[in-house]
Amino acid sequence: MTEGAYRPGNSFLHRVDPRVKLLLLFGLIACLFSASNPQRLFLISCLWFAAAATTIKGLHDVWRIVKMLRWLLLFTLILHLFFTPGRTLFGTSWLSYDGLLLGLMINGQLLLAVLLSLLLAWTTRPEAMAFGLTTLLAPLQKLRVPVKETGGMLLLVLHFFPLIQNEVAILKSERKGESAGVISGFKGWFHNIEPLLNRLFDCADQLATDIVSGAEMLEGVEDRGNTVFDGLALTISILGSLAVFLLWQV
Numbered sequence: 562m563t564e565g566a567y568r569p570g571n572s573f574l575h576r577v578d579p580r581v582k583l584l585l586l587f588g589l590i591a592c593l594f595s596a597s598n599p600q601r602l603f604l605i606s607c608l609w610f611a612a613a614a615t616t617i618k619g620l621h622d623v624w625r626i627v628k629m630l631r632w633l634l635l636f637t638l639i640l641h642l643f644f645t646p647g648r649t650l651f652g653t654s655w656l657s658y659d660g661l662l663l664g665l666m667i668n669g670q671l672l673l674a675v676l677l678s679l680l681l682a683w684t685t686r687p688e689a690m691a692f693g694l695t696t697l698l699a700p701l702q703k704l705r706v707p708v709k710e711t712g713g714m715l716l717l718v719l720h721f722f723p724l725i726q727n728e729v730a731i732l733k734s735e736r737k738g739e740s741a742g743v744i745s746g747f748k749g750w751f752h753n754i755e756p757l758l759n760r761l762f763d764c765a766d767q768l769a770t771d772i773v774s775g776a777e778m779l780e781g782v783e784d785r786g787n788t789v790f791d792g793l794a795l796t797i798s799i800l801g802s803l804a805v806f807l808l809w810q811v
Contacts, residue, residue: 567686574612574684578794579693581801586681588805593670593677601811602669608804609676626675634671638664687719 574582589605596602627634638661645660681690695712702708790798 566682568683570684572615572684574680577684577797578790579685579689580697581790581794581798582681582685583690583693583697584798585801585805586677588802589677589808590674592805592808593673595809596666596670596811598811599666599669601808602666602673604808604811605673605677606669609673609680612680613676623676626679627672630672630675634668637668637671640664641667687716690719691716 589608592601593605641660641664642657643655643660645657645663647657647659650656650658650661685693691712694715695708698706698708698711
């Protein structure tokens with residue numbers, strides 16, 4: 562969960578309108594999962610590395626993210642390696658060469674999708690992200706879609722992740738001096754589940770009350786009432802849309 566936390570900064574991506582970042586993210590994700598060749602994935606990965614290197618210094622986190630997803634990536638690769646029909650490896654009938662290529666392709670898509678989403682989370686405050694999503698979905702209110710409620714729920718979830726992290730850290734520090742045996746450790750965690758959940762419920766209730774009262778809603782957004790793109794946001798939207806279109810042609 563720490564990888565998804567907002568990282569304060571004053572980089573170019575931090576200053577971009579959150580609605581523009583959301584739209585460009587959707588476009589890049591569409592380009593990513595519609596890719597039929599590795600060239601498009603390579604270009605998108607270069608774009609991510611360039612943005613990460615100049616904004617939040619997130620390059621050293623790539624290996625940590627890969628480690629977090631290692632079992633999902635490995636299972637996906639093995640699944641395609643054994644069950645995809647086509648050319649085979651080493652003269653065998655059960656190792657698929659086409660499956661290996663497809664598995665690597667899908668793993669690259671999954672990993673880049675996570676990295677692109679994290680880049681948005683690293684450079685956008687939760688309040689700004691909820692504001693941007695609510696504004697983009699505002700036309701759906703005419704169809705009786707609960708857009709504002711959805712934005713409030715998103716804000717609650719984004720704020721709740723750090724609360725979980727803090728409570729788990731407190732629990733770990735309280736049990737630091739206890740026996741490290743597997744069985745005793747399991748029993749200790751099991752007995753602490755109920756008080757942990759009670760504290761989380763209390764924190765969530767207080768957080769929801771603060772959000773509903775407006776104490777934290779859209780805090781840090783420079784212009785809450787401005788729903789029209791300014792000149793910079795419009796320029797970035799046009800250039801970003803052009804880049805997404807060119808990537809689509811690769």
